[in-house]
Amino acid sequence: MDAMDYEYAPLRLPPNVDRATAAAQLAIQAEFSGWELARVQLFRDGTRQVVLRRRRVNQPQPGLSY
Numbered sequence: 887m888d889a890m891d892y893e894y895a896p897l898r899l900p901p902n903v904d905r906a907t908a909a910a911q912l913a914i915q916a917e918f919s920g921w922e923l924a925r926v927q928l929f930r931d932g933t934r935q936v937v938l939r940r941r942r943v944n945q946p947q948p949g950l951s952y
Contacts (some may be wrong), residue, residue: 893940894924898934902932903934904947924937
């Protein structure tokens, strides 16, 4: 499997979103839209840069909801 088998969605979570809330939001995306966590980067100001990924399929899939 190579990187072309996945589609990626970058998200930026503001500093006022705590870790538990962020985890809950990402769990919902995983459950209902098939996304998985690929990478998280935490910045000094508390902002999180999150990259989600999911396998590409030939059928329409739900997008991100936030």
